[in-house]
Amino acid sequence: MTQIQISELRPGSTNAIQHTSSSEAGWQRQGKLWSNLKELCDLLRIPAAPAVTDEEFLFQHVQFKTGQRIHTIGQPFDTLFIVHSGFLKTVLIDEYGNEQVLSFPMKGDLFGVDGIHTKRYSSEAVALSNCDLILLPFKKFTALGRSYIELEHAMYTVMSRELVREQSMVSMLGALSAEARVARFLVSLSERFAEMGYSSKLFNLRMTRHEIGSYLGLTLETVSRTLSAFNEIGLISVDQRSIGIKDVDSLRTLRRLPPSSSRSKAAGKRAREAAARTATTEVSKEWTPIAAV
Amino acid sequence: MTQIQISELRPGSTNAIQHTSSSEAGWQRQGKLWSNLKELCDLLRIPAAPAVTDEEFLFQHVQFKTGQRIHTIGQPFDTLFIVHSGFLKTVLIDEYGNEQVLSFPMKGDLFGVDGIHTKRYSSEAVALSNCDLILLPFKKFTALGRSYIELEHAMYTVMSRELVREQSMVSMLGALSAEARVARFLVSLSERFAEMGYSSKLFNLRMTRHEIGSYLGLTLETVSRTLSAFNEIGLISVDQRSIGIKDVDSLRTLRRLPPSSSRSKAAGKRAREAAARTATTEVSKEWTPIAAV
DNA sequence: CGAGAGGTTGAATAAAGTCAACAAACGTGG
DNA sequence: CCACGTTTGTTGACTTTATTCAACCTCTCG
Numbered sequence: 154m155t156q157i158q159i160s161e162l163r164p165g166s167t168n169a170i171q172h173t174s175s176s177e178a179g180w181q182r183q184g185k186l187w188s189n190l191k192e193l194c195d196l197l198r199i200p201a202a203p204a205v206t207d208e209e210f211l212f213q214h215v216q217f218k219t220g221q222r223i224h225t226i227g228q229p230f231d232t233l234f235i236v237h238s239g240f241l242k243t244v245l246i247d248e249y250g251n252e253q254v255l256s257f258p259m260k261g262d263l264f265g266v267d268g269i270h271t272k273r274y275s276s277e278a279v280a281l282s283n284c285d286l287i288l289l290p291f292k293k294f295t296a297l298g299r300s301y302i303e304l305e306h307a308m309y310t311v312m313s314r315e316l317v318r319e320q321s322m323v324s325m326l327g328a329l330s331a332e333a334r335v336a337r338f339l340v341s342l343s344e345r346f347a348e349m350g351y352s353s354k355l356f357n358l359r360m361t362r363h364e365i366g367s368y369l370g371l372t373l374e375t376v377s378r379t380l381s382a383f384n385e386i387g388l389i390s391v392d393q394r395s396i397g398i399k400d401v402d403s404l405r406t407l408r409r410l411p412p413s414s415s416r417s418k419a420a421g422k423r424a425r426e427a428a429a430r431t432a433t434t435e436v437s438k439e440w441t442p443i444a445a446v
Numbered sequence: 447m448t449q450i451q452i453s454e455l456r457p458g459s460t461n462a463i464q465h466t467s468s469s470e471a472g473w474q475r476q477g478k479l480w481s482n483l484k485e486l487c488d489l490l491r492i493p494a495a496p497a498v499t500d501e502e503f504l505f506q507h508v509q510f511k512t513g514q515r516i517h518t519i520g521q522p523f524d525t526l527f528i529v530h531s532g533f534l535k536t537v538l539i540d541e542y543g544n545e546q547v548l549s550f551p552m553k554g555d556l557f558g559v560d561g562i563h564t565k566r567y568s569s570e571a572v573a574l575s576n577c578d579l580i581l582l583p584f585k586k587f588t589a590l591g592r593s594y595i596e597l598e599h600a601m602y603t604v605m606s607r608e609l610v611r612e613q614s615m616v617s618m619l620g621a622l623s624a625e626a627r628v629a630r631f632l633v634s635l636s637e638r639f640a641e642m643g644y645s646s647k648l649f650n651l652r653m654t655r656h657e658i659g660s661y662l663g664l665t666l667e668t669v670s671r672t673l674s675a676f677n678e679i680g681l682i683s684v685d686q687r688s689i690g691i692k693d694v695d696s697l698r699t700l701r702r703l704p705p706s707s708s709r710s711k712a713a714g715k716r717a718r719e720a721a722a723r724t725a726t727t728e729v730s731k732e733w734t735p736i737a738a739v
Numbered sequence: 740c741g742a743g744a745g746g747t748t749g750a751a752t753a754a755a756g757t758c759a760a761c762a763a764a765c766g767t768g769g
Numbered sequence: 770c771c772a773c774g775t776t777t778g779t780t781g782a783c784t785t786t787a788t789t790c791a792a793c794c795t796c797t798c799g
Contacts, residue, residue, distance in 0.1 A: 245617050253617040267613060269606035276613065295599060299592065306588065312605045313562035319612035320560060320569065324538050324546040326619035327663035331755065362778065370620030372756055377779055393764075393778070624787065654745065665788055670747055686746070686796075 187211040188237070188287050190297075190304070196235060196261050196287070199307040210297060213288045223278040223286065230268025232290045236260050239284030240359040243276045244367075254368040256318075257281070257360060260349050263289075263311050281359045326370045329408075334369040335379040336404040339389065343398050353401075358394045480504040481530070481580050483590075483597070489528060489554050489580070492600040503590060506581045516571040516579065523561025525583045529553050532577025533652040536569045537660075547661040549611075550574070550653060553642050556582075556604050574652045619663045622701075627662040628672040629697040632682065636691050646694075651687045 188196075190210055214237060217223060223234060226246060236258050243264055245253040255276055258264045268274040269291065298305035325334055347353035358365070362373040369376065380396075383389045388404055390397035398404070481489075483503055507530060510516060516527060519539060529551050536557055538546040548569055551557045561567040562584065591598035618627055640646035651658070655666040662669065673689075676682045681697055683690035691697070 245613065247617070247621065251621070253621055255613055255616060266606055267610050269602050270610055275610050295595075295602075298598065299595065302588075302592065305591065305598065308602070309562050309588075309605070312602070312609065313559055316605065316609055316612060317560050317563055317568050319609060319616060320538065320548055323548060323612060323615050323619060324540070326616060327660065328540065328544070328546055361776090367620065373778080374757080374780085375755060378755095381779070655747095656745080666746080667748085667789080668787060671787095674747070 186214050188214065190301070193235065193287065193289075194304075194307060196237065197263065197307065197311055198261055199310055215286050215288055217280040217284045217286065219280055219282050221280045223280065223284075224265065224268075224274045225277050226274060228274050230265070230272050230274050231292070232288050233263060233265040233268075233294065234258075234278070235287040235289060236262045236264075237285040237287050239286075240281040241278055241284060242281055242360060242364060243278045245276055252364075252367055254360075254364050257368065259345060263315070266312060266315060331369075331371050331375050332379055332382070333408050334371065335365075335376060336383070336388075336407040338365065338369060339383075339396065339398065340401060340404050342396075343401065354398050356396055358396060479507050481507065483594070486528065486580065486582075487597075487600060489530065490556065490600065490604055491554055492603055508579050508581055510573040510577045510579065512573055512575050514573045516573065516577075517558065517561075517567045518570050519567060521567050523558070523565050523567050524585070525581050526556060526558040526561075526587065527551075527571070528580040528582060529555045529557075530578040530580050532579075533574040534571055534577060535574055535653060535657060536571045538569055545657075545660055547653075547657050550661070552638060556608070559605060559608060624662075624664050624668050625672055625675070626701050627664065628658075628669060629676070629681075629700040631658065631662060632676075632689065632691065633694060633697050635689075636694065646691065648688070648690045651689060 188211065190212075193212060217239070223241065238260055241258045241264070243255045243258065245255060247253060256262075256264070258278070264278055265274065267276050294304075294308070298308065325337060329337070342356070342358075343353040346356050360368075362376045365371075366373040366376045371379075380389070380391045383404075384391045388400045388407075390399060481504065483505075486505060510532070516534065531553055534551045534557070536548045536551065538548060540546060549555075549557070551571070557571055558567065560569050587597075587601070591601065618630060622630070635649070635651075636646040639649050653661075655669045658664075659666040659669045664672075673682070673684045676697075677684045681693045681700075683692060
């Protein structure tokens with residue numbers, strides 16, 4: 154059974170990925186190897202799959218090391234991936250070889266969905282840390298959907314969720330200032346960490362400033378400067394990859410930072426209050442000194 | 447049968463939409479009223495539904511007039527919509543009431559998918575012209591999917607396509623200049639019109655500069671200026687809402703416009719060539735006069 | 740015909756990007 | 770374990786891009 158499953162799941166998969174360097178090669182086979190339907194649904198945070206304790210259907214796990222590519226652009230699509238543990242990025246590569254980061258999948262996230270449409274992945278997925286992924290062979294999955302109708306519905310739900318996420322991303326890129334983007338990025342990371350059972354107040358970024366910038370439509374310098382500015386006014390503490398969240402509420406509602414002229418270590422609290430105020434009250438394009446309010 | 451279908455399709459739907467003005471009220475019932483599965487798949491440009499000539503399953507059409515709202519944010523989700531004819535926009539409304547345009551659905555497009563996830567629409571859809579829409583009650587649809595497996599697969603395909611579209615939107619907003627965004631917007635409009643059997647060279651915009659700007663993450667002034675600039679160097683002709691595409695290739699590959707100092711009516715062709723060149727050759731941040739090449 | 744919405748254009752301003760120098764952390768091989 | 774080169778991050782000075790504000794024009798449609 155196990156052997157049959159493996160070859161059924163990914164016929165010739167190891168060869169299907171063209172690896173340029175030996176460090177990126179192959180699938181590893183240690184660690185936990187199988188999950189059942191229930192574990193899978195729990196992981197995806199979907200209410201469904203109640204009666205399904207059927208041990209018949211098992212899903213294979215695969216481990217990837219930091220830096221390995223899970224799939225590349227143009228590679229024939231046959232499987233979806235669910236993150237069991239670890240951190241990844243998905244990227245688009247433009248005509249000039251520039252990366253555009255699309256998402257940072259982590260525990261409970263599904264990716265590879267973009268491959269359904271054209272039968273080829275339209276993006277590339279790379280492990281930012283050691284990862285444990287669950288393989289969801291698309292053929293097997295749709296077949297299953299016919300027996301377990303909740304599963305089919307679950308798939309629609311997850312894809313819809315993904316679409317809403319992309320929409321809010323578009324809205325963010327289209328309408329928000331650099332500061333607001335970085336602030337919201339930090340908040341959403343914080344929330345994700347909380348969901349995963351980690352501290353929401355203190356965590357390590359798994360990605361570079363360059364990757365954050367690409368994701369947010371900013372340059373790495375702008376990201377770095379913005380983090381420094383948040384640090385200066387006490388919204389967060391930064392030291393390289395380690396981030397401490399000091400004032401979630403201000404981050405959550407921040408629209409624009411007060412001009413740096415009114416920023417100083419002494420002005421910290423005032424600025425922080427102001428950041429919150431600029432966020433929650435309409436307009437006030439003009440920077441009003443706190444004394445005048 | 448017809449009566450049963452109608453009430454089955456949208457139980458109390460007319461009341462479900464809260465209309466603020468009387469001009470936006472109600473569903474119209476004139477025009478073509480039903481489509482079968484085949485017509486539906488053709489419209490969605492999916493290969494599927496070969497054996498399905500079953501006349502049993504019919505899908506209701508509904509007409510909307512310019513300016514009417516199809517659904518609003520927060521409204522309970524129960525149906526998907528396919529555009530049979532006409533033009534629409536979907537928008538997100540932020541905390542301050544600002545619209546963020548997400549898409550401009552037209553013939554063959556599916557919308558409402560964002561509602562699946564939370565059982566409520568997360569966006570608002572508005573008719574930009576008189577529209578004929580096909581209703582796809584989600585419950586009925588998933589039930590059908592069990593009998594016609596191609597249909598289920600088709601749904602995955604369409605949702606995946608939608609996701610890829612959003613991804614390329616994110617990439618565009620994150621990485622491209624204002625000129626490049628407007629150029630690509632025009633090209634994709636042109637292609638859509640071609641698909642629909644209209645002229646790809648000469649068409650009328652159905653949306654305002656403000657809506658275009660919101661969609662592209664720009665201000666209406668920037669959109670207007672960019673169109674004027676394209677007109678000046680002969681890439682397009684503009685007169686209010688009417689657009690003539692003069693040089694698709696340059697528009698398609700344009701990255702950045704030459705500085706306006708080297709722009710003039712006489713310099714039109716040179717500039718046009720240059721626009722193409724800046725697009726296809728790497729970098730060349732500096733503007734090199736054509737004579738020097 | 741007149742009001743209002745949509746569109747264009749210019750000048751001034753602000754936001755973010757670019758270029759450049761440097762510092763800190765990392766990882767690899769001697 | 771340390772020296773080295775490489776990658777990543779920070780910061781400053783300057784430039785470019787797009788926004789903002791404002792005036793004005795032009796359609797459209799009651």
